[in-house]
Amino acid sequence: MRLRTEQLAAHLAQGPLLPVYLISGDEPLLAQEAADAIRGAARGQGFSERELLHAETGFDWDTVLTEANSLSLFAARKIIELRIPNGKPGDKGSKVLQQYTANPSPDNLLLVITPKLESAATRSKWVKSIETTGAFIQVWPVPPEQLASWIGKRLQQANIQASRQAVDVLADRVEGNLLAAVQEIEKLKLLLPDAEVDAATMSTVVADSARFNVFSLVDKALEGDAQTASRTLRGLRDEGTEATVILWALARELRTLIKAKEALAAGDHLDWVLKNLAVWEKRKGLVKTALKRLSLNQLQQMLRLAGGIDRAIKGMRTANPWDDLGTLTLMFCGRAVLQSANLRLALKD
Template sequence: MRLRTEQLSEHLAQGPLAPVYLISGDEPLLAQEAADHIRNTARAEGFNERELLHAEPGFDWDTVLTEANSLSLFAEKKIIELRIANGKPGDKGSRVLQEYAANPSPDNLLLIITPKLESAATRSKWVKSIEAAGVFIQAWPVPPGQLPAWIGKRLQQAGIQASRQAVDILADRVEGNLLAAVQEIEKLKLLLPEGEVDAATMSTVVADSARFNVFALVDKALEGDAQGASRNLRGLRDEGTDATVILWALARELRTLIKARESLDAGDHMDWVLKNLGVWEKRKRPVKMALKRLPINHLKQMLRLAGGIDRAIKGMRTANPWDDLTTLTLMFCGSPVLQPANLRLALRD
């Protein structure tokens, strides 16, 4: 079976799950969401274990069959996630995938993720065997003419009512980058009051340099530019930017870094980790810099501080949120401003 990403929800709702799924495409947001949807549905049906395999040069393809035939200690059903970075399994990989598809295990779900497959590859024996046994999902980019409708639907899902003119303005701004569109919608949820967003409001929000400097602050912090990040933070404070918006942006990046660090520590490949977390191409460099600089315990300390700042903003903790935001920003840059012991003292209510 071959499906488009927009057909996946109906397929999963109707059930049952197919034994094999192949997701291919050069639209990272749609590919990521499709994989998440399959994983979540599988977990709801008892697939509680997940084994992640990277088919890179030197990969032992027999590992796929070994994992498929191995039973866990608790006999739970398992997701075997296979990521083929170049989309080319080679002769050995092709034979293994055909063998698996011919006799899939009912206790396993094989989820294969690749970049966009060329036309010839979609007609290969291994892809055809997966289509026969399971589902081949292609994540196509949204054509320019369909982008306003796609954005309008996403806005509705986020609880935002927007005029056609407002939707067109946002579509023009993101220029086909779906990840950028989703991030803009997340910002709109934070920055705008309830009610319909008209063209004038959308233009004001997307052109407000003070608000967009929040994301410049995050980039400077990721790069370790303590002086630039501190100067940017002071500017945002002086311009009257809401501390909640800044905290949201920093905490969001922290959670991404923690997930990435945990995946890397588990042996996952950097490029796959960043792609699956939805990190834009132009932001990969600063994110990589932060991951090399910040160990997992440091990141978790920072997230704890972010929780304390949130309580201070809400009046649940006696502290100056801007002072703590400065501390958090400097920690992002790698400055050892707080150690575990005095962090506990700093966060006392």
């Protein structure tokens, strides 16, 4: 079956879980919340152990079947969480997933997490096998015209009374970054637990919390302002911002630019491309500037570096993620960087 994220809670409350779930999408907050909901429901049904697998280059796909067949010393039932960073299991992975879904163990729950799958991938045999045995949850970004409504509902869930103007202020500031919106709402719960939030208060709270903010870093990188972008990155690091949040923001822009470049190469008009990619009106100038400055090859190389940074953050590659984020930021700004041995290692597939 296929489920929308808003259908998931009702599905999980209905009864026994399905043996397999696939979560796919590029909106990290909603994907994370969907995964958390499934894990929580699984724990409530006795799946007390969790095995995490990363299907990256060199991954042994037989590990999935080995884990499925191995007996746990500590728990009767376990979650096997399989993350596929590029969303492409390949022939071997596809066969393993089809084999698993053909005869899933009642003592295991397989949770597969991928980025957004392209249309052709959603019709592949491995996805269809999961749909037949379990559930496929496609996570879609909140459209710009619905963001204020989404934020309003989140504020209500947090028991925060906010005027429509205050909601609009927050929606305008986060520019589609749902994770940032939720972080600001959590901040409001701490700072103003009983107050009604108006537009002026919202502006003050959000501005005070964002002296060095991720959005500014991304904008300066798109603009090509290497000095300010680097200073902002240092400020974020010094203020304790997680490298994962910064990497997500930069990687999201990279994917947008790559999709735009590919569409332009196919003959599409730039304005139509930006509209189709849901680029906010006031950011179109920044995106156009970056598209003129950076080639498709450069953007793809930067995305590969982002993958290397992700592995470093997870401890799967020996490198300082902040140093590599600095390199990525400079590359974003169009500055030449030394191809050090460490950078070449990060760029390897």
